[in-house]
Amino acid sequence: MRLPRRPRGPRGRKALAALISTAVAAPVLLSAAPADARTADGPARQHQKAERLARQLERDASAKGAYRHLKALQRIADANGGNRAAGTAGHEASAAYVHRLLKQAGYRVSYQWFDVWQAKTLTEKLSVVSPDARDLQVKAAEFSPSTPKSGLRAALALARVDKDSGCAADDYQGTSFTGRIALVKRGGCTFAEKQKAAAAAGAVGTIIYNNVAGGVAKPSFGSPADGKVPTAGISQADGEALAAAAAKGEVRVALDIQQQHIKRRTPNVIAETRGGDPRHVVALGSHLDSVPEGPGINDNGSGSAGLLEVALKLADRTRRSGQQPTNKVRFAWWSGEELGLLGSEHYVAQLSGAEREKIALYLNFDMIASPNPAQLVYDGDDSDHKGSGPGPKGSAEIEKLINGYLDRKGTPHEGTDFDGRSDYGPFIATGIPAGGTFTGAEGIKSPEQAAKFGGKAGAPYDPNYHAKGDNLSNLDLKAFDTNIDVIAHAVGIYAHDLSSLGGGARG
Structure with a gap:
């Protein structure tokens, strides 16, 4: 979770296509279109069915029920080197666990296999050589080219800092970057685009510093083909200190990255109601893969387990009542999110235009049990006026539905930007309305948020983000339960009634 920003529009779609595996699986088979039940029942009847199913699913689904899935994912990680990363036995076992339960519940379930690359970092070192020698904490970019065996020594050159620092050629004008290492601030475009622009300006390496306090930037390029020059990430504090020093005089650094790149196969798990x-397809998803550094129980075992809990409860309600949902409900557990949204990008790319039009909306749940949580709802209407603009038509209505539910429960909440760092990105890029919830990653909780949500101000929402400590002890179960209720409510409503999307309803 929490990947670099992904641009939308034509440039975003080109980047999306470049990252997607060439191995394209067959689309999920759909049953023949039945008579439209909404026409038969009428709007009032459909709304009543939706409200009733929503209430039932909210009662049935719980953090307690979903916790058993988290325990299973923890056991899988423990038995497979401590992680469930895409392309590993740990992820395949996680996918098999989800697939088996959904199959038993009566869903039409399929694996969707695609290729991913794995990066094994052997060396990642960064030192200031002059004027003041010191070592810095650094993370090699995923799929960075390696430096020469002896490392890379060069002076720093500063890319222009603005809302999309280092993303375009003019961010590298006014200073010679030839033979130097570019120092670039995170944000505004993908890590791959930043180092590509730096390389085009003549830089022999790129150092990207974080745009939020606390934590070292972890760049990722998606595949080895995207890496142009050796690239690494550092913290905001170290980056700003280097930039200040370089503005006064020459700063020379030594960068040493040695990395191996290995191609693997990995599956998405797709399940839909019969x-x-x-x-009229209601689509929901969560990424099932972890980072290699840890078991990923919050990121994103939490979203995966919450989604699985609601899917199983929906199947149980359907079986007991004998009543199918009015709209087809499709659940997805993505692989390769931590490598650059690869699973969701692959899925969206292999859909025909007609199949994309059938998807009424997409809901994303990634990190919903952070231990120092904020209750965040994706800002579909851009009412917060931060970062990216609004989502596609219908996204504002999704946000309104989630906010309205939380308001009725007396649960405080606030917006979070569609910054392109999770699996809603590929859906938004093709015009599918999206929404969902999030409880925070490496960002720092503000005093105002601590007053609103509780927890500790000045600390990360998840101090074990992308680390070994992201395990069963790294959860807030109250936040987990709240967000499972959100999933249950949304599934119940949209399974029978899409009218709240208004003019944003598709299909």
């Missing part, structure tokens, strides 16, 4: 109108 009933429901395939012309």
Whole structure:
């Protein structure tokens, strides 16, 4: 979770296509379109069915029920080197666990295999050589080219700092970057685009510093083909200190990155209801893969387990009532998110235009049990006026539905930007309305948020983000339960009634 920003529009779609594996799986088979149940029942009846199912799913689904899935994911990680990363036995076992339970519950379930690359970092070192010698904490970019065996020594050159620092050629004008290492601030575009622009300006390496306090930037390029020059990430504090020193005089650094790149196969798990109108698909997803550094129980075992809990409860309700949802409900557990949203990008790319039009909306749940949580709802209407603009038409209505539910429960919440760092990105890029919730990653909780949500101000939402400590002890179960209720409510409503999307309803 929490990847670099991904641009939307034509440039974003080109980047998306470049990152997607060439191995394209067959699309999920859909049943023949039935008569439209909404027409038969009428709007009032559909709304009643939706509200009733939502209440039932909220009662049935719980953090306690979902916790058993988290325990299973922890056991899988423990048995497979401590992680569940895409392309590893740990992830395949996680996918098999989810697939088995959904199959038993009666869903139409499939694996969707695609290729991913894995990066094994052997060396990652960064030192200031002059004017003041010191070592810095650094993380090699995923799929960075390696430096020469002896490392790379060069002077720093500063890319322009603005809202999209280092993303375009003019961010490298006014200073010679030839033979130097570019120092670039995070944000505004992908890590891959930043180092590509730096390389085009003549830089022999790139150092990207974080745009939030606390934590070292961890760049990722998606595949080895995207890496142009050796690239590494550092913290905001170290980056700003280097920039200040370089503005006064020459700063020379030594960068040493040695990395191996290995191609693997990995599956998405796709499950859909056997009933429901395939012309109106309600899609939900969570990424199932962890980073190699840890078991990923919050990131994103939490979203995966919450989604699985609600999917199983929906199947149970359907079986007991004999009543299929009006709309087809499709659940997805993505692989390769931590490598650059690869699973969701692959899925969206292999859909035909007609199949994309059938998807009424997409809901994303990534990190919903952070131990120092904030209750964040994706800002579909851009009412916060931060970062990216609004989501596609219908996204504002999704945000309104989630906010309205939380308001009725008396649960405080606030917006979070569609910054392109999770699996809603590929759906938004093709015009599918999106939404969902999030409880925070490496960002720092403000005093105002601590007053609103509780917890500790000045500390990360998840201090074990992308680390070995992201295990069963790294959870806030109250936040987990709240967000499972959000999933249950949304599934219940949208399974029968898409009218709240208004003019944003598709299909």
